[in-house]
Amino acid sequence: MKQIKINTNLITSFKQNGTCTLNVIENMDDLHEIEQGKLVGEGSNIIIRNHQNLYKLSKTFSYVNIVDSLVIVGGSTKISLINKILIKNGLSGLEFLGGVPASIGGCVRMNAGAFGKSIADIFEYAICYNHDKGIYTIHKDNAYFSYRNSNFKDNVILEVGLRLKKSNYHDIITKLNENTKIRLSKAPLLRTFGSVFKNPPNMVAGKLIEECYLKGKIIGDAMICKKHANYIVNLNKATADDVLYLIDIIKNNVYKKFNVELEEEVVIL
Numbered sequence: 610m611k612q613i614k615i616n617t618n619l620i621t622s623f624k625q626n627g628t629c630t631l632n633v634i635e636n637m638d639d640l641h642e643i644e645q646g647k648l649v650g651e652g653s654n655i656i657i658r659n660h661q662n663l664y665k666l667s668k669t670f671s672y673v674n675i676v677d678s679l680v681i682v683g684g685s686t687k688i689s690l691i692n693k694i695l696i697k698n699g700l701s702g703l704e705f706l707g708g709v710p711a712s713i714g715g716c717v718r719m720n721a722g723a724f725g726k727s728i729a730d731i732f733e734y735a736i737c738y739n740h741d742k743g744i745y746t747i748h749k750d751n752a753y754f755s756y757r758n759s760n761f762k763d764n765v766i767l768e769v770g771l772r773l774k775k776s777n778y779h780d781i782i783t784k785l786n787e788n789t790k791i792r793l794s795k796a797p798l799l800r801t802f803g804s805v806f807k808n809p810p811n812m813v814a815g816k817l818i819e820e821c822y823l824k825g826k827i828i829g830d831a832m833i834c835k836k837h838a839n840y841i842v843n844l845n846k847a848t849a850d851d852v853l854y855l856i857d858i859i860k861n862n863v864y865k866k867f868n869v870e871l872e873e874e875v876v877i878l
Contacts, residue, residue: 610639611667617849620665621652622710623802626830626846627659635667640738640765647878648765650715651687654803655876658849663878666714670767675700678773679733684714684766692785701776701784702731708789708798714766719874720754724788729754733770739763757807757874796837804839805856806871814871815839821862828854853877 610632617627631649634640648664649655657663666685673694674681680700682691688706691713695703705726706716715721717735720728734748744767753760792798806814818824818838826833827844829851834840841852860871 610634610642617657617659620649620663621655621657621802622800623652623656623841623843623847623852624800625656625843625852626848627657629657629659629661629663632662632664633667634664634765635669637744640744641740643738643740643765645740645763649878650685650712651710652802653709653711654715654719654874655878656802656849656852657878661878666712666765666767678775680771680773682713682769682771684712684768686713687711688713688716695773696778696781696785699775699777699781700773701781702771702773704781704784704788706788707785708792709803710798713769717766717769718759718761718764719757719876720759722757723792727754729759731771731773733772735761735764735766735770736768737761737764737766739765796840797834797842800843801834801840802875804874805841805859806839807874809869809871812869813839817863817867817869817871818859821859821866823859823862826855826858828858831855833859849877 612632615629615631617629618624643664670683670685672683673686673691675698688709688711692703705724706721716728732749732752734746736746738744808814815838823833824838825835830845830847831851832842832844833855834842841855863869863871
């Protein structure tokens with residue numbers, strides 16, 4: 610296993626300032642060395658505390674194979690790459706994640722979703738690893754998905770099978786572009802980690818935060834987004850501490866005003 614010391618701005622979409630030790634998993638033999646809860650993908654929904662010891666699947670685990678309507682994808686494959694290949698092969702079903710800078714493994718783990726769709730809708734199977742079971746397969750009948758949650762949290766996702774539908778180039782790329790455009794109009798895609806909090810039942814987290822007049826609040830170089838209050842953006846060299854301080858401010862204000870406890874969607878390592 611290759612080990613490197615690296616700035617966290619290179620492995621997170623938030624581009625946060627800090628350092629960590631990154632262990633790159635290059636083959637199946639490296640899997641037994643992984644510490645549980647320390648795996649990162651494309652870093653699109655995480656905040657990393659300083660000096661963490663982390664693990665990441667190498668490009669060995671990035672591939673896309675297609676058998677009829679079944680798309681077989683390596684766990685570290687980027688969503689953007691998958692969608693490019695799906696367009697060429699006339700397969701529809703993953704357009705709802707257009708513009709999301711994530712890997713498929715991370716999306717399965719959190720049951721990523723948008724526009725009324727989620728990974729659960731197209732999931733067929735996943736080949737996983739954990740220390741207790743070794744390498745094993747979870748089929749869709751044994752998979753558990755809920756809002757931004759799944760039963761994959763304690764697993765390294767090595768491969769995913771997605772069941773998609775045949776379509777045509779024009780319809781797929783039109784839908785993909787529409788979804789990306791809507792996502793851009795509502796929230797930033799750069800120097801952020803996506804939604805900070807899950808939406809409470811029958812409520813919208815961003816609306817609660819906005820009604821606490823917290824848009825534009827800045828700690829260090831981290832700011833609550835002026836466009837969408839459930840996003841935090843990095844103005845320059847924001848640290849994990851800056852973000853965690855803002856998260857505490859948001860949670861305290863929302864609880865005091867609405868008696869609602871917000872739950873983080875972003876993963877804090």
